[in-house]
Amino acid sequence: MDQDDSNRLKAGTRLVTAGRHEKAARGIVNPPVWRASTILFDSVAELRAAVRKPDAGLYYGRRGTPTQWALADALTELEPGAEGTMLYPSGVAAISAVLLSLLSPGDELLMVDSAYEPTRAICNGLLKRMGVVTRYYDPMIGAGIEALIGERTRAIFLESPGSLTFDVQDIPAITAIARARGITTVLDNTWATPLLFPAIAHGVDISILACTKYIVGHSDVMMGSATAAPGHFARLRKASLSLGQCISADDAYLALRGLRTLGVRLRQHEEGGLAVARWLADQPQIARVLHPALEACPGHDLWRRDFSGASGLFSFVLNGGHDAARAALIDGLALFGIGFSWGGFESLALPVDPAGLRSATAWTAEGPVVRLHIGIEDPGDLIADLTAGLARFEAVRG
Numbered sequence: 001m002d003q004d005d006s007n008r009l010k011a012g013t014r015l016v017t018a019g020r021h022e023k024a025a026r027g028i029v030n031p032p033v034w035r036a037s038t039i040l041f042d043s044v045a046e047l048r049a050a051v052r053k054p055d056a057g058l059y060y061g062r063r064g065t066p067t068q069w070a071l072a073d074a075l076t077e078l079e080p081g082a083e084g085t086m087l088y089p090s091g092v093a094a095i096s097a098v099l100l101s102l103l104s105p106g107d108e109l110l111m112v113d114s115a116y117e118p119t120r121a122i123c124n125g126l127l128k129r130m131g132v133v134t135r136y137y138d139p140m141i142g143a144g145i146e147a148l149i150g151e152r153t154r155a156i157f158l159e160s161p162g163s164l165t166f167d168v169q170d171i172p173a174i175t176a177i178a179r180a181r182g183i184t185t186v187l188d189n190t191w192a193t194p195l196l197f198p199a200i201a202h203g204v205d206i207s208i209l210a211c212t213k214y215i216v217g218h219s220d221v222m223m224g225s226a227t228a229a230p231g232h233f234a235r236l237r238k239a240s241l242s243l244g245q246c247i248s249a250d251d252a253y254l255a256l257r258g259l260r261t262l263g264v265r266l267r268q269h270e271e272g273g274l275a276v277a278r279w280l281a282d283q284p285q286i287a288r289v290l291h292p293a294l295e296a297c298p299g300h301d302l303w304r305r306d307f308s309g310a311s312g313l314f315s316f317v318l319n320g321g322h323d324a325a326r327a328a329l330i331d332g333l334a335l336f337g338i339g340f341s342w343g344g345f346e347s348l349a350l351p352v353d354p355a356g357l358r359s360a361t362a363w364t365a366e367g368p369v370v371r372l373h374i375g376i377e378d379p380g381d382l383i384a385d386l387t388a389g390l391a392r393f394e395a396v397r398g
Contacts, residue, residue, distance in 0.1 A: 011078070011195050012263045019074025019256060033253045034065035063241070067249040071256050075209070075225050078194040080201050083233040086226050086240045087247045091190065091210025092118045094224030096126065098206055099155070101239030102184055105131030108152040112169065113360040114139040114162025116188060120357065136360035140298060142170035146177045153181075158204070159188040160197075161299070164354040164371060165363060166290045166314055168299025171306065175203030184232065190214070190343075194227075195266060196309045205232045213343025214311065217258040217265055221251045265345070268376045269312030275379035276372065276386070280316050285390045287319040287366035312374035313342050315352065318367035321397040326351050326368040329393040335377060335385045342373035347382055 009017065020031070039058045041047040050059050058065065064072070064087075072085040079085075088094040099122060103109060111123055113136040123134040137148055139162050156178050160169040171187065178185045189199045190210040199207035209215060211223035228236050277291040288296065291314035292303040303310075318326060330338060336349040350371045355363045374382065 014077055015195075015260055015263050018077035018259070019070040019072075030257060031067055031070040031253070033249045034067045035061075035249045036065050037061035062244065062246045064246070065249055067256075068247060068252045071252040071259075072225075074256065074259055075194075075211075075215075075227055078198075079207060079227045080198055081229060082200045082207075082227045083230045084228060084237065086228075086236055086245065087211075087252070088224035088226070088240070088245050089247055090222045091188075091208070091212055091224040092122070093245060094208050094210070094226045095119055095188070096122055097240045097243055097245055098186055098208060098226050098236065099123075099127060099157075100243065101236050102155045102186070103127065103130075103132045104154075106152060107154040108133045108135060108150055110134075110145065110148055110153060110156045111136050112139050112157060112159050112162060113137060113358050114165055114167050114354075115157065115159050116163045117357055119157070119159070119188070136358075138361045139167040139169050141174075143173040143177060145174050146181075149177075149181055149183065153183055155184045155186060157186045157188075161191050161292050161303070164315055164352045164357070164369070166191075166292055166297060168292050168297070168303045168306075170299075170302055171199075171202050171204065175205075178205075179203060191311050191313060192307060192309075193262065193266070193311070195263060196311065197307050200227065200229045202306065205229050206236065210343075211255055212341060214262060214266065214269075215259055215343075216255050217262065217343060217345065218254070219341065219344030219346065221254050221258075223247055223251055223255055265376065266309065266311060269374060270310045272376065272379040272382065273310060273312035273314060273372075273374040276374050276382055277314055277316075279383050280386070283390060285319050285393055286316050288317040290315040290317070311343075313371070314374075315369050315371045317365045317369050318393065320367045321393060323351070323368060325393045325397040326370060328396040329389040330370065332392050333385050333389050335382055336372070344373075345376045347375040347377055348373040 039060055072087055075085040076082045109132055111134050158169050160171055175185045184205045186206045187199050187204045189207045190213050193214050207227045209225045211225050277289050280286050281289045291297055293310040330349045333349055336347045339348055342348055352369050352371045
């Protein structure tokens with residue numbers, strides 16, 4: 001099925017059909033695992049023909065096999081209007097490859113101030129060493145970003161909702177200005193995935209996913225992807241191949257299998273997440289709940305306008321207290337794991353401190369912050385667990 005045919009299908013149907021091409025599946029429902037490094041040719045002439053057209057078929061394992069191609073094709077089909085997708089061994093690898101494909105010494109990058117911490121580390125480390133200037137901007141700036149664009153601005157990086165604080169950006173306004181100025185826009189779309197926010201259709205040039213999260217969905221594979229709009233894929237592909245970026249066929253197989261259930265899982269994450277978020281908002285120990293679907297969250301109106309749903313990741317701000325009280329809340333939870341990442345079937349709770357990760361804007365809070373990922377457990381059980389946790393918080397807070 002080509003891109004035009006795929007775009008006519010509803011998102012849930014595309015999840016089932018995407019990437020299931022004859023070249024990959026050969027009649028099998030799930031494309032098999034094609035593991036390969038060396039590819040053998042029948043003659044020198046055949047080898048030389050492959051060298052002239054390395055993307056016409058099997059060439060070398062680093063360029064992929066039908067298993068990786070099926071996943072890349074599927075992710076492309078999920079983004080209406082996209083040209084192609086590159087795959088990476090992690091979300092951070094995808095971010096690095098995209099930025100390196102776009103920026104040269106002396107260039108300027110506009111980076112949203114609420115970005116994922118490793119993204120900031122790339123800007124303040126690798127990019128700084130190679131002579132790229134990063135300017136951080138207020139996530140709520142919207143069309144006001146035009147005033148920040150300079151002669152050397154080459155790219156604008158967005159993340160919406162933003163990490164830890166879940167600010168929702170006015171993506172169409174920013175992408176329209178960038179396109180008029182010939183500036184490439186990049187979005188970390190991991191929270192929503194293309195199912196809840198089709199980034200390319202909203203004007204984004206390159207959409208990045210940490211596939212480790214919702215695409216894989218089972219907390220057992222590291223992977224990233226970057227899907228590009230027409231006119232941006234060739235440069236991205238060339239840079240990524242030059243950097244030697246690739247993934248294993250086994251990981252691609254697991255991501256493809258996870259992808260098929262993404263729609264039903266996201267609905268469960270959304271339902272459970274909203275149930276827990278709304279309950280938390282009514283508790284006296286909670287000062288604020290940072291969930292884009294709640295009216296009090298910054299950018300809620302933009303979320304309601306642009307997104308078709310919510311995932312299961314959000315934060316809440318405690319009403320006073322200190323780190324020890326927050327730790328008491330989290331440490332005793334029975335159904336929430338304590339760990340990084342998210343997007344799997346299990347719920348997670350993590351202490352986070354957003355203030356130290358801002359430079360263009362100030363972020364203040366009434367108390368410590370906890371980030372939750374709501375898995376697919378029963379929301380009532382999770383609420384009971386959090387009820388006991390808040391009692392521990394209150395006891396230690398005094």
